[in-house]
Structures are given as structure tokens and as C-alpha cells.
Amino acid sequence: MYRYSEFDTAFLAARNAQFRAQVERRIDGSLTEDEFKPLRLMNGLYLQLHAYMLRVAIPYGTLNSAQMRKLAYLAETWDKGYGHFTTRQNIQYNWPKLSDVPDMLDALAEVGLHAIQTSGNTIRNVTADHFAGAAADEVADPRPYAELLRQWSTDHPEFQFMPRKFKIAITGSANDRAVIKAHDIGLQLVERDGVLGARVIVGGGLGRTPMIGQELSPFVSFDDLLAYLEATVSVWNQIGRRDNKYKARIKITVFEHGIDAIRAKVNERFLKVRGQFKGADMALLDRIKAHFAPPEFVQNGQSGFEDAYRTDNIFRSWVDTNIAAHKRDDHAIVTISLKAHGATPGDATAEQMRVMADLAECYAYDELRISHEQNVILPHVPRAHLHAIFKALQENGLSTANIGLISDIIACPGMDYCALATARSIPVAQQIATRFEELKLEHEIGALKIKISGCINACGHHHVGHIGILGLDRAGVENYQITLGGDATETATIGERTGPGFAYDQIVPAIERIVETYLDQRLDREESFIETYRRVGMAPFKAALYPEARADAA
Amino acid sequence: MARAFTPKVITANDLIAGDVIYQTADDRWSRDLAEAELITDEAHAQLRLLDAVRQASKVVGAYLADVRPGPNGPEPVHFREDFRRTGPSNYAHGKQETSPQPRA
Numbered sequence: 001m002y003r004y005s006e007f008d009t010a011f012l013a014a015r016n017a018q019f020r021a022q023v024e025r026r027i028d029g030s031l032t033e034d035e036f037k038p039l040r041l042m043n044g045l046y047l048q049l050h051a052y053m054l055r056v057a058i059p060y061g062t063l064n065s066a067q068m069r070k071l072a073y074l075a076e077t078w079d080k081g082y083g084h085f086t087t088r089q090n091i092q093y094n095w096p097k098l099s100d101v102p103d104m105l106d107a108l109a110e111v112g113l114h115a116i117q118t119s120g121n122t123i124r125n126v127t128a129d130h131f132a133g134a135a136a137d138e139v140a141d142p143r144p145y146a147e148l149l150r151q152w153s154t155d156h157p158e159f160q161f162m163p164r165k166f167k168i169a170i171t172g173s174a175n176d177r178a179v180i181k182a183h184d185i186g187l188q189l190v191e192r193d194g195v196l197g198a199r200v201i202v203g204g205g206l207g208r209t210p211m212i213g214q215e216l217s218p219f220v221s222f223d224d225l226l227a228y229l230e231a232t233v234s235v236w237n238q239i240g241r242r243d244n245k246y247k248a249r250i251k252i253t254v255f256e257h258g259i260d261a262i263r264a265k266v267n268e269r270f271l272k273v274r275g276q277f278k279g280a281d282m283a284l285l286d287r288i289k290a291h292f293a294p295p296e297f298v299q300n301g302q303s304g305f306e307d308a309y310r311t312d313n314i315f316r317s318w319v320d321t322n323i324a325a326h327k328r329d330d331h332a333i334v335t336i337s338l339k340a341h342g343a344t345p346g347d348a349t350a351e352q353m354r355v356m357a358d359l360a361e362c363y364a365y366d367e368l369r370i371s372h373e374q375n376v377i378l379p380h381v382p383r384a385h386l387h388a389i390f391k392a393l394q395e396n397g398l399s400t401a402n403i404g405l406i407s408d409i410i411a412c413p414g415m416d417y418c419a420l421a422t423a424r425s426i427p428v429a430q431q432i433a434t435r436f437e438e439l440k441l442e443h444e445i446g447a448l449k450i451k452i453s454g455c456i457n458a459c460g461h462h463h464v465g466h467i468g469i470l471g472l473d474r475a476g477v478e479n480y481q482i483t484l485g486g487d488a489t490e491t492a493t494i495g496e497r498t499g500p501g502f503a504y505d506q507i508v509p510a511i512e513r514i515v516e517t518y519l520d521q522r523l524d525r526e527e528s529f530i531e532t533y534r535r536v537g538m539a540p541f542k543a544a545l546y547p548e549a550r551a552d553a554a
Numbered sequence: 555m556a557r558a559f560t561p562k563v564i565t566a567n568d569l570i571a572g573d574v575i576y577q578t579a580d581d582r583w584s585r586d587l588a589e590a591e592l593i594t595d596e597a598h599a600q601l602r603l604l605d606a607v608r609q610a611s612k613v614v615g616a617y618l619a620d621v622r623p624g625p626n627g628p629e630p631v632h633f634r635e636d637f638r639r640t641g642p643s644n645y646a647h648g649k650q651e652t653s654p655q656p657r658a
């Protein structure tokens with residue numbers, strides 16, 4: 001993985017010292033909150049409902065065991081013993097004291113982690129496919145390019161005061177696990193005539209005005225990619241709207257000008273900036289690539305696996321649900337669920353983080369990933385070790401076999417923490433998971449993605465959930481709107497609203513009616529929820545959700 | 555006609571701990587909503603808010619929150635204020651750790 005150069009380390013140290021001084025000046029009263037707020041936000045420090053929140057970037061979701069242990073250390077030293085993994089491959093600490101934050105940042109810097117550009121109108125943490133470098137279906141590991149983008153965008157003078165924040169996601173595979181079509185820029189690595197490059201998607205985004213990104217270019221070769229992206233961002237920086245925060249994202253610029261006009265402007269600008277890059281970025285990329293060389297895989301990594309798989313039923317169910325295909329047959333990709341039924345999606349205790357770090361170090365080439373779906377991944381695991389890993393996970397509340405199922409819910413912090421929230425989302429997720437666990441229906445239902453946001457900012461990606469739930473404040477009461485048919489993959493789709501929302505105590509029964517309708521309507525077990533929805537449409541679900549409307553119409 | 559003034563308290567977050575605090579009638583900051591000064595007069599509310607905002611080295615983001623008078627002091631009107639005075643619902647963290655506050 002990427003190791004910090006001396007330059008990076010010095011940069012981080014200077015930046016942390018600067019912030020420490022700013023915190024001191026805030027505490028002694030020489031900085032007002034108005035002066036301090038933009039400074040703390042630049043360092044990932046928010047003030048939420050009940051406390052400060054520190055958001056730490058996990059670039060392209062990649063961690064080693066030392067970094068994971070450091071995250072655990074922060075959780076128990078300066079927080080309440082846990083951390084919350086987010087939908088943007090960050091970790092959030094919900095309870096730090098202002099005066100402790102400089103120490104937290106210094107501790108993070110010891111392992112090359114930081115909170116820079118996790119907030120504000122900058123290019124945010126570049127996210128990547130959490131199976132990067134391991135997936136059987138990828139063209140190339142996207143992380144070196146993600147790292148190149150990180151270095152290019154971090155403290156880039158032109159991109160510190162943009163109209164709005166800017167999010168980039170990258171995948172090396174046609175099966176999109178990084179939701180690239182819901183980002184300001186989405187990149188998919190592709191190969192053309194033996195040359196590697198990227199397909200560039202622009203103008204996706206969720207929030208108040210959800211949009212699916214459009215193709216800006218089917219192929220930009222790597223040696224032109226940074227210049228092309230710089231051109232794209234600067235076109236937006238120039239013509240993007242600064243008059244209205246809600247119209248400032250590039251999706252609105254693309255929508256208002258049209259993709260063809262944007263493409264023409266980008267091409268024009270590209271020709272101007274292209275010369276400035278002169279291949280220095282490619283030399284850098286080569287150096288970065290060396291840091292992402294695959295581990296030295298053991299040979300015959302599967303020995304002993306078959307026996308355990310045959311004899312241990314619970315293990316078998318976990319393997320069938322939580323394991324994905326690795327590019328090597330004798331290895332596997334393990335997804336560790338942070339969604340135990342009834343637990344807070346994405347939360348891990350310090351102890352659990354340490355267990356996962358130990359497992360990575362012992363059995364999995366010292367690599368961990370964080371997914372935007374708020375789970376932890378061991379990307380390279382010799383199959384022989386799967387059983388031992390499973391046993392250790394089992395002892396630590398980490399062996400839930402529910403990846404991709406109804407209880408593997410994405411939920412944003414909602415009104416339990418977030419100052420912007422209009423309703424809670426965590427307890428809704430907890431109740432849905434608990435309910436379907438009681439019904440013992442989860443495996444029968446099969447693949448189904450529920451995503452919950454506590455306000456229209458859509459951090460919980462509700463628009464692209466097969467079932468999306470949006471918590472709102474309707475006349476001083478929590479109310480939950482449901483959308484159906486959303487899709488976060490390469491066939492990205494924005495879900496459609498079912499109709500009027502549901503009260504807090506009615507939302508779980510409503511989800512149950514939707515699921516019953518699916519079970520009733522599906523052709524057979526092979527037809528997933530989203531396939532059934534696409535075939536039968538909204539009508540039967542509406543009828544189940546709003547029986548009174550049907551009675552009126554009759 | 556101007557809308558009738560509804561009762562308020564002044565609330566903010568503590569500068570260092572970040573937790574929810576309320577201004578009391580005797581000019582302290584309390585962690586407990588029940589101790590907050592119940593303000594029923596608009597002009598007085600504006601004055602008290604100015605007092606609060608001036609204490610920039612102690613508090614952040616002071617504002618007036620709607621409350622209704624209750625037998626044990628002010629009670630929140632909106633659910634957001636109810637969560638703020640209690641803490642998150644997924645863990646017994648925040649104020650629930652020290653002073654249990656039943657949810658309305």
C-alpha cells in the first residue's frame with residue numbers, strides 16, 4: 001500500500017502543528033467561532049448535536065493492521081470506545097473534546113492518516129472499489145490512480161475554494177461496487193488496444209436533486225487523465241453556480257448546460273492544460289504503483305478449506321454469504337459484517353478493530369478495506385485460513401452472515417448525531433434488521449439493499465437503495481418516505497417514491513408489507529427483489545402500502 | 555398582527571466538550587434543560603441571547619429554542635430538542651450516562 005514520502009510526512013506534521021495553534025487560539029478566546037469554523041472544517045472537525053465529531057479519511061478505503069490498531073487506540077483513548085465507518089470510506093469519532101483533537105491528529109499522523117479534506121468545498125477523499133486489487137473481475141487495481149488523484153488534489157491551489165465539495169470515485173471493474181455514477185466524477189478503468197485508461201462519468205450525485213452521472217468520455221488514456229480531470233474541474237470551477245448552494249454541484253452545471261456543451265468546454269480547456277503535465281504525473285504514478293504491488297500470494301492457499309466447509313454448517317452459511325471471488329481461485333475476499341442484527345450499521349468497538357487488525361496481520365497479508373457499505377473487508381485471504389478467521393470473528397460479534405441481505409443496511413448517523421438531520425435513521429435500521437431476524441426470512445428474501453438517510457443530503461444513499469428510506473420532519477414529527485427500484489451499480493437508477501411517508505412507528509410494518517409483496521410476486525427464488533420490481537412495477541407495492549387508496553379508487 | 559411569542563430557552567454547545575448546554579437565570583450554563591431559564595418575553599429573549607453570544611470562549615452556536623413550561627421546568631417542543639437534551643438513541647451515551655432523562 002501507499003507509504004508516505006518524507007514530503008508527505010513533513011506536510012502533515014506542519015499542518016497538524018498549525019491546527020494545534022488554531023485550537024489553542026480558539027480556546028483562549030483570540031479566535032471567534034466564525035473565524036475558527038472554516039479552519040476546523042478543513043481538518044475534518046464538525047460540531048454535531050451532542051459533541052464534536054472528527055472525520056478521518058481512509059483513502060480508497062485501504063488500511064494496514066497498524067493503522068486499524070491506531071483507529072482503535074483513538075476510539076478508546078479519546079472517544080467512547082468505538083468508531084463509525086461511513087459511506088465515504090471515512091471513520092467518524094462521535095465524542096472527542098476540542099482540546100484533545102490535536103493529539104488525535106498527531107496520533108493518526110504516526111501511521112500516515114489524517115482528516116484533511118474530509119470537509120469543506122474541496123476535492124474530498126477519493127473513494128475506490130473496496131475489492132480493488134483482489135477482485136476477479138477487474139481490469140487493473142484502481143488505487144494507484146486514486147492515490148495519484150489524492151496527491152494531485154490535496155492542497156491544490158485552484159481547488160481550495162470551489163463552488164461546492166467535489167467527490168471522485170474510481171473502480172477497476174465493469175461491475176460497479178464504488179457507485180461511480182453517483183459521484184461528481186466517476187472513473188472506470190478500461191483497456192483499449194492494450195492501453196489502460198479510464199471511462200469518465202460526470203455529474204452524478206444524490207442529495208436534494210439526485211442525478212445519475214453521464215459519460216463525458218468513453219476513454220481517456222492514463223497519460224492524459226490528470227490533465228483531462230483538471231480541465232473538467234476547472235470548467236466547473238469557472239461556470240459552476242456560486243449564487244445558490246443547492247445549484248452549485250457539477251451535476252447541476254452538467255444538467256443546465258447539457259453534457260455535449262460541457263464536453264466541448266472540457267476538450268477546449270484540456271488542450272490548454274495538457275502541456276503543463278509533461279509526463280511528471282506518469283513518473284509519479286509509476287512510483288505509486290510500486291506501493292500497490294500485490295502481496296506474494298502463498299501457493300495452494302485452499303488446503304483444508306473443503307473439509308471445514310462440509311462439516312461446519314454455520315461456517316458454510318457465512319462463506320456462502322460473506323465471501324466473494326478473488327482473482328486467485330485458492331484465495332477469497334472476506335467481507336466482515338458490521339451489521340449484527342440490532343447493532344448500529346458501521347460501528348466497530350476498539351476491541352473489534354483490534355481483532356480485525358490481528359486477523360489481517362496473521363492471515364491476510366496485512367490488508368484491510370472499508371467499504372462504502374460500512375463493512376470491513378479482508379481482500380486477500382488464502383482459503384485455508386477462512387475457518388480460523390470465521391472462528392475468531394464469531395467470538396467477537398463479527399460473524400453475521402448477511403452481506404447483501406436485508407439487514408446489511410446502509411444508514412447515515414441521522415438525528416442521533418448529525419446536526420443537519422431531519423429524522424433518525426439508525427434506530428430504523430436496527431428495527432428492520434431485528435424484525436427480519438425474528439421472522440427468520442432474511443436468507444429466503446435474498447439480495448436486497450436497504451439504504452436510509454436522515455435528511456435530503458442523502459449520505460445514506462437512499463435514492464439508490466432497492467428500498468430507500470428518507471427521514472423527514474413533517475410538522476414536528478418524524479416521517480419516512482420510501483423509494484423503490486433504486487440501484488447503485490453499473491445500471492444505476494434513482495428510486496421512485498411510493499407515495500406519502502410513514503410515521504416512525506409505521507415504517508417497519510411498511511417495509512414488511514413491501515417484502516411480503518415481493519415474496520408474493522416473484523416468479524421463483526432466483527428472481528431478486530430488484531428484478532421483480534423491474535418486472536411488475538410500482539403498482540402491487542403501492543396497493544400493499546396504501547390499501548385505503550385502493551379502496552377509494554374502487 | 556405579529557405572532558404571539560412562545561416560551562424559549564437559550565441553548566448552545568460547550569466550547570470544549572461540545573455537549574448541549576442551557577443558560578440559567580443566574581447566568582450559569584447547565585447540562586440540564588430543567589434548570590434553564592424559561593423566557594416568556596421577546597425583548598428579554600433578545601437580550602439574553604446577546605449575553606450568550608458574547609461568551610464566545612465558553613459556548614458555540616447559542617440560539618433560542620422553543621419549549622413549553624412543565625412541572626419540572628422547561629420541556630422541549632420539537633423532537634430535535636428532545637434528542638439534544640437526552641443523547642443518541644442507539645447508545646446510552648451523552649447526557650444519559652450521567653443524568654437519566656426520560657424521553658417525552
Ligand code: SF4
Nearest residue numbers: 412418421454455459
Ligand atoms: S443524510 Fe443528512 S442526516 Fe444523514 S448524515 Fe447526511 S446530512 Fe446527516
